[in-house]
Structures are given as C-alpha cells and as structure tokens.
Amino acid sequence: MHDMTVMVTGGAGYIGSHAVLALLDAGYKVVVVDNLVTGFDWAVDDRATLIECAIEEEDRVRAAIRGYHVKAIMHFAGSVVVPESVSDPLKYYRNNTAASRSLIESAVVEHVPHFIFSSTAATYGTPTTATVSETSPTVPINPYGTSKLMTEMMLRDVAAAHPINYAALRYFNVAGADPQGRSGQSTDGATHLIKVAVEAATGKRDAVAIFGTDFDTPDGTGVRDYIHVSDLAAAHVAALERLIAEPRRNHTLNAGYGRGYSVNEVLDAVDRITNAKIVRRPEGRRPGDPAALIADNAAILRTLDWVPERADLDLIVSDALAWERTLSERA
Structure with a gap:
C-alpha cells in the first residue's frame, strides 16, 4: 500500500478514468481534477475524490494540492481531436499548451515532486519509417501534436530548473475498456477505429468508413499499433513508481506494443468475435x-x-465490445 496521493487531471475521461482505477487498485489515494466538458462524473471510481474545475484555475488546483498533500500529478486533461486542432488551433494551444503551463507552474509552486504527462505519437508527425523510437525526429503535422510536444519541452526545461521529475508517455492507438467493465470509451462522435467498429457491431452505425485503401501496406489499409487502455493505465503506475525510485531521472517513452494491425485486420477481428459482418465503406485518405x-x-x-x-x-x-453493450443498456 502507498500512502501517497496522486492528482489525476482529466480523470473523468477515457484514459484518465482507467489510470484512476489502476492507481486505486495499486493502493494510491486519488484526487481527480476534471471540468467535465468531455468527461463523465460517473466514470470516476467512488474511491477517488472528484473536484470539478479546470486545470488552469490555479487557486483551486493549488488549494487541492495542499489540502490533499498531493505528491504526484498525472496529467490527462486536454483536447484530443486531430482534425478539430487543424480547424481551431487556438483551442488546442489554450487547452493543451497554455493550460499545461499553468498546471506545471502549480506543481512547481506547491513542490509536487513527480509529474506524468499524457503525450502522443502525433509528436512524430509523418515518420519516414514504419516503426518509430523515442529518438525519431519530432515534426508534428497538426496543432494537436505540436501542442503536446510544446508541453514535453516545458517539462524538460522545468525539470532542469526545479526539483521535479517527469515521465512523458507517447501513446499510440489506445483502445479497449476495463476488463471488469468499470469504464470505457464513452465519448459521442468517436473517431477511433475500434470504437467506431464496435458501434457498428452494436447497430449504432450502419457502416465503417475506411480512409485509404491504397497505402503501401500488405492489404492497402493503414496499419496502427493498438494498445489496450488497461495496459496503458498500468504503464502510468509503473512510470510513477520509477519516478519515485529515481527522483532525478526523467523519461520520454513510447507506449505501444510494437505490433501493427491494418484497418481490415481490426474489422476482421470484430467480425470474428461477433460472428457478423460490418459494412465497410472505402473512402479517400485523410x-x-x-x-x-x-x-x-x-x-x-x-x-x-x-x-x-x-x-x-x-x-x-x-x-471494447462488452463496454459498448454496457453503454447501450445505460442509454
């Protein structure tokens, strides 16, 4: 058991709520800070304390850090829709970069020693190789990726100047749901393939669009590295334990399995598990x-x-399918 309190921003969201479960299951105390703009209060486990506020509300965040004796922050809050970042870049620089700057400052002012950041493979942009490592060039091609990379840069500079260490985890394609059915991807209008596919499998969509069938891949459809959200949540707890064990070291790490699946392979898996056929609608590349x-x-x-x-x-x-059926029952 750990007598340590962790603040989880965005803890009412998809990945954040799974990290809250993983922390609680590991014996940590958890305070969630979420403005509930895209999160759901019911997704926050009852063992955690939920504070409904934005991370840039510095007075409230700092009072919570003091009041709950927070010793680590896991930062998931932010905006995550890539096409929206292209059409509304300032929203992403406000919600991701500027809000993160405020949160990091609160951590420094209140002497929080450990910070874990939810970053993204979008920091790599369009890689020249199929497999990317942490030393691959970071040349984001959209404001979402840039807004996250800027936060990584701030963390690097702040950790050099102040007694705080950090881990930035660069996620690949996060999917699935808590195996015990406690949380899952609940957002409407999802763009993630596995979420879209299980919506189609449960009758919420009539087809799944395949964006590009002429890629240089074995079957012509895009190949991605899908990581189970519960494994990703466990990686955050492991990252926290590493930061505690080595307080002067920082880490920037890819979070993926190192194995790619094409769009068609994913849809084949859904068809196999449901013993049905999803209608596939080929479209142009994005x-x-x-x-x-x-x-x-x-x-x-x-x-x-x-x-x-x-x-x-x-x-x-x-x-993912089990969770989608749970959501249908909730509706």
Whole structure:
C-alpha cells in the first residue's frame, strides 16, 4: 500500500478514468481534477475524490494540492481531436499548451515532486519509417501534436530548473475498456477505429468508413499499433513508481506494443468475435495519415516494471465490445 496521493487531471475521461482505477487498485489515494466538458462524473471510481474545475484555475488546483498533500500529478486533461486542432488551433494551444503551463507552474509552486504527462505519437508527425523510437525526429503535422510536444519541452526545461521529475508517455492507438467493465470509451462522435467498429457491431452505425485503401501496406489499409487502455493505465503506475525510485531521472517513452494491425485486420477481428459482418465503406485518405505507425517499445519495456497483459487484438476488441453493450443498456 502507498500512502501517497496522486492528482489525476482529466480523470473523468477515457484514459484518465482507467489510470484512476489502476492507481486505486495499486493502493494510491486519488484526487481527480476534471471540468467535465468531455468527461463523465460517473466514470470516476467512488474511491477517488472528484473536484470539478479546470486545470488552469490555479487557486483551486493549488488549494487541492495542499489540502490533499498531493505528491504526484498525472496529467490527462486536454483536447484530443486531430482534425478539430487543424480547424481551431487556438483551442488546442489554450487547452493543451497554455493550460499545461499553468498546471506545471502549480506543481512547481506547491513542490509536487513527480509529474506524468499524457503525450502522443502525433509528436512524430509523418515518420519516414514504419516503426518509430523515442529518438525519431519530432515534426508534428497538426496543432494537436505540436501542442503536446510544446508541453514535453516545458517539462524538460522545468525539470532542469526545479526539483521535479517527469515521465512523458507517447501513446499510440489506445483502445479497449476495463476488463471488469468499470469504464470505457464513452465519448459521442468517436473517431477511433475500434470504437467506431464496435458501434457498428452494436447497430449504432450502419457502416465503417475506411480512409485509404491504397497505402503501401500488405492489404492497402493503414496499419496502427493498438494498445489496450488497461495496459496503458498500468504503464502510468509503473512510470510513477520509477519516478519515485529515481527522483532525478526523467523519461520520454513510447507506449505501444510494437505490433501493427491494418484497418481490415481490426474489422476482421470484430467480425470474428461477433460472428457478423460490418459494412465497410472505402473512402479517400485523410490528410496527414501515415501508411503505418508502429511503436518501437524497447525503451519502455527496459525502463519500467511493466509487462503488457492484454496485448491481443481479440482481447482489445472483446473488451471494447462488452463496454459498448454496457453503454447501450445505460442509454
């Protein structure tokens, strides 16, 4: 058991709510800060304390850090829709970069020693190789990726100037849901393939669009590295434990399995599990979509005490499907 309190921003959202579960299950105390603009209060486990406010509300955030004796911050809050970042860049620089600057300052002022940041493979932009490592060039091609990379840069500079260490985890394609059915991807208008596919499988959509069938990949559709959200949440707890064990070291790590699946392979898995056929609608490529994006995950496996437990496409799809059916019952 840990007598440590962790503040989780965006803890009412998809990945954040799973990190809250992983922290609580590991014995940490948790305070969630979420403005509930895209999150859901029911997604926050009852064992955690929910404070409904924005991370840039510095007085409230700092009072919470003091009042709950917060010793680490896990930062998931922000905006995550890539096409929207292109049409409304200032929203992303406000909600991701500027709000993160405020949160990091609160951490420094209140002497929080550890900070874990939810970053993204979008920091790499369009890679020249199918597999990307942490040393690959970071040349984001949209404001979403840039807004996250700017936060990584702030953390690097702040950790050099102040007694705080950090881990930035660069996620690949997060999917699935808590195997115990406690949380899952609940947002309307999702753009993530597995979410869209299980919506189609449960009758919420009549077809799944395939954006690009002429990529240089084995079957012509885009290849991505899908990571189960529960494994990703466990990686955050492992990252926190590494920061505590080595208070002067910082880490920037890819969070993926190092294995890619094409759009067609994902849809085949859904068809296999439901014993039905999703209608597939081929469409043109989306701007900026690379043919393949797969994590070189050697560094995270070497650095953290973390072994993925659900690194199986059928498991990811099954958990996502079970959650989608739960949502249908809630409606």
